[in-house]
Amino acid sequence: MSEYELDARRMLCPMPVIKTQNKVKELQTGDILNVICTDPGALSDIPAWARINGHEFVGHDQQDDELIITIKIG
Amino acid sequence: MAKQHKAVALISGGLDSMLAVRVLQEQGIEVEGINFYTGFCVEGHTHAIRNHDKDKQKRNNALWAAEQLGIKLHIVDVIEEYKDVLLNPKHGYGANMNPCLDCKIFMVSKAVQWVKENHTNGFDFIITGEVIGQRPMSQRKQTMPIVAHESGADDILLRPLCAKNLPATKPEIEGWVDREKLYNFSGRNRKPQMALAKEFGFTDYASPAGGCCFLTDKNYSDKLVDLWKGRGSRDYEMDDIMLLKVGRHLRPKPDYKLIVARDAGESKFLQGYRKQLPSIQVISHNGPLTLVDGTFGRDDYQTAAGIVARYGQGRDSDEVEATVTIPGQDVVTIKVKPLTSEQVREEWHV
Numbered sequence A: 001m002s003e004y005e006l007d008a009r010r011m012l013c014p015m016p017v018i019k020t021q022n023k024v025k026e027l028q029t030g031d032i033l034n035v036i037c038t039d040p041g042a043l044s045d046i047p048a049w050a051r052i053n054g055h056e057f058v059g060h061d062q063q064d065d066e067l068i069i070t071i072k073i074g
Numbered sequence B: 001m002a003k004q005h006k007a008v009a010l011i012s013g014g015l016d017s018m019l020a021v022r023v024l025q026e027q028g029i030e031v032e033g034i035n036f037y038t039g040f041c042v043e044g045h046t047h048a049i050r051n052h053d054k055d056k057q058k059r060n061n062a063l064w065a066a067e068q069l070g071i072k073l074h075i076v077d078v079i080e081e082y083k084d085v086l087l088n089p090k091h092g093y094g095a096n097m098n099p100c101l102d103c104k105i106f107m108v109s110k111a112v113q114w115v116k117e118n119h120t121n122g123f124d125f126i127i128t129g130e131v132i133g134q135r136p137m138s139q140r141k142q143t144m145p146i147v148a149h150e151s152g153a154d155d156i157l158l159r160p161l162c163a164k165n166l167p168a169t170k171p172e173i174e175g176w177v178d179r180e181k182l183y184n185f186s187g188r189n190r191k192p193q194m195a196l197a198k199e200f201g202f203t204d205y206a207s208p209a210g211g212c213c214f215l216t217d218k219n220y221s222d223k224l225v226d227l228w229k230g231r232g233s234r235d236y237e238m239d240d241i242m243l244l245k246v247g248r249h250l251r252p253k254p255d256y257k258l259i260v261a262r263d264a265g266e267s268k269f270l271q272g273y274r275k276q277l278p279s280i281q282v283i284s285h286n287g288p289l290t291l292v293d294g295t296f297g298r299d300d301y302q303t304a305a306g307i308v309a310r311y312g313q314g315r316d317s318d319e320v321e322a323t324v325t326i327p328g329q330d331v332v333t334i335k336v337k338p339l340t341s342e343q344v345r346e347e348w349h350v
């Protein structure tokens, strides 16, 4: 199990979701992915994407204008 | 046990694609969704850049639809490939810059490719929510076989909502799907779809008025054509198409245009481009951030800043102070008289 980071700053939805989806393809079950985004829409889209594709939305953290969305690969 | 045949559905996020999926699910068919991101798609978030739209639902309709249907969704970035569809559509454009027929063919052909790649996982055919006569350009009786043929899908393309009005496809002929339980919707009347939605318990679905993307919007299309004219070439990058969605666009001279933020939300969004594009900001009063796209020299500063000042709180002052920032150069501060509303010419508005 490893932890990864994905930079999706300044991307507008659905690009952060697409980047997340493509990154997740390289990861293993149980891995953690932190996606850093600036589009607040990602906070509804990435968890929705994770739910329908069988991954777990662990939570999110807001730091100034940046959102860190954490998912666990299912 | 008989082989389970699976379908991939083109999901736009609208009601029709949701219905098409549910119709097949009712027959026990496993479906996964595919959604193509061309860069022009209408989705809540770019609207949400503007302040007054903040309360609007910030959801991606395709993801939302997939969740309602309980299906997986694959979102595919086709921004680069789509350029050729938009710039050179074999079948031409619709009422605006929307190349709907070529777009449909392109998307179905991408789905064909996906089915080939996922055939070993049981995927054999493609479904769409198309309805004959629903859209003036891409969904006519004559265009249905064109989409099927030119995309390379041929008889593996099934349209559950109007299948009974079309020749039987492979999934029907082979008995994977019961044709009797498919539909014969046609025309622009949406009542049958609404009734079926009710039957399936779908509420709160998205119903895009014109189409699934910004290209059906006259205003947006005009801005796109203006961009090409201004540059002297028909091309675009992702940043260009994002910026066409934001701000008030004015072209006081063929060489450059101004993108004036309409509220604080847009100003904030445009901030992100200040390292790439020249920008103008009134500093003596509150006012919108403005980006400049094109060839912009010292001689243009007064006019451009005068226009920008018109849209800020200093509009009635005799003089305001503004900064002009060209990436990689020193910031220049100028004094300028705001233009009057008559001086901002009608034809400058893109």
Ligand code: SF4
Pocket (backbone or CB within 6 Å): B098, B099, B100, B101, B103, B104, B138, B210, B211, B212, B213, B214, B215, B216
């Ligand atoms: S409205 Fe836009 S996305 Fe939909 S078919 Fe037409 S060109 Fe394609």
